[in-house]
Amino acid sequence: MKKLLLALLCAPLLAFAAGAELHLDKAPDRSRDFPALQNGAKVFVNYCLNCHSASYFRYNRLTDIGLTEQQVKDNLLFAADKVGETMTIAMRRADAKQWFGAAPPDLTVIARARGSEFGSGADWLYTYLRGFYRDDARPTGWNNTVFANVGMPHVLWELQGEQAMGADHKLALTKPGKLKSQEYDAMVGDLVAFLTHMGEPMATFRKELGVIVLIFLAVLFVFSYALKREYWKDIH
Ligand code: HEC
Structure with missing residues (x-):
């Protein structure tokens, strides 16, 4: 099973090498x-x-x-x-x-x-x-x-x-x-x-947008986590 997985993972690399x-x-x-x-x-x-x-x-x-x-x-x-x-x-x-x-x-x-x-x-x-x-x-x-x-x-x-x-x-x-x-x-x-x-x-813009989205998600996570703790603190 492991071998099969490895082969599948490497297949695109081999295909690429053959073309280049x-x-x-x-x-x-x-x-x-x-x-x-x-x-x-x-x-x-x-x-x-x-x-x-x-x-x-x-x-x-x-x-x-x-x-x-x-x-x-x-x-x-x-x-x-x-x-x-x-x-x-x-x-x-x-x-x-x-x-x-x-x-x-x-x-x-x-x-x-x-x-x-x-x-x-x-x-x-x-x-x-x-x-x-x-x-x-x-x-x-x-x-x-x-x-x-x-x-x-x-x-x-x-x-x-x-x-x-x-x-x-x-x-x-x-x-x-x-x-x-x-x-x-x-x-x-x-x-x-x-x-x-x-x-x-638009490639440059898209890459920059990707980074901004990740930062946004990270910040959102911090707030969501704080909010979750706030909601659950009386229930325990
Ligand atoms: C005198 C006319 C002429 C000029 C000026 C010219 N080319 Fe070409 N170019 C051609 C022709 C004709 C072909 C098609 C070659 C073939 O299919 O055999 C071609 C093919 C190409 C290709 C390959 C396209 C493919 O099929 O992938 C590229 C890339 C290219 N040219 C880039 C340029 C660039 C960059 C410049 C400017 C520095 C330029 N050419 C200037 C006539 C020209």
Whole structure:
């Protein structure tokens, strides 16, 4: 009986281990770091929103990460007219498919989508965006360590530089980019934090609410207990 119970308890762990053969680098947790999230939003709007939409995310929700509507209007609103609009793009899906062989998916909930497959969507994205390497066999000239034969070109290559896949299956920087490798990783960390935030803008609030509820219950318990003692004290 004990063995069966143990097996049942461990089953989800085994299932998880089987799915996660890929080595993923750990994304830094910047879910409460407003400057990082703001930088991530800036990178996203500048480098990703040309091809990918985030059509469930409204620009004015950027006020959740500490920006004012005016700042959003002045700095981030290239692809829309009003801050109440969602992050859509002008490119037609059919054209995109023809150009890249695959249509760039909407990225609003990408962290959650990849998270259900790999345990942590943030880690997958962090590894993906740092895992492009030169591959002349590909139409775009690029391949990726966690997304084999990806249709997306390495749009951040000027910043990261060029990597090559070595015979030892490790990436090596062959041409430096504008950023040092730690700087590039830091920027991708910010971008991934923002991508994660978009999929779950209420996550931080929900965690805080959970703590408040627990404190409330603890306080309630003290009072209920005192009240119970008060009620029962004459009966004994
Ligand atoms: C030039 C157009 C283009 C730009 C710019 C671009 N992408 Fe992509 N992206 C694509 C295409 C096309 C695919 C689909 C690849 C496939 O399915 O083979 C893709 C796929 C992806 C995926 C994988 C989605 C999945 O299926 O899980 C992620 C994540 C992603 N892009 C993130 C980004 C981010 C972040 C940026 C900004 C730094 C960005 N992309 C900029 C074209 C683009």
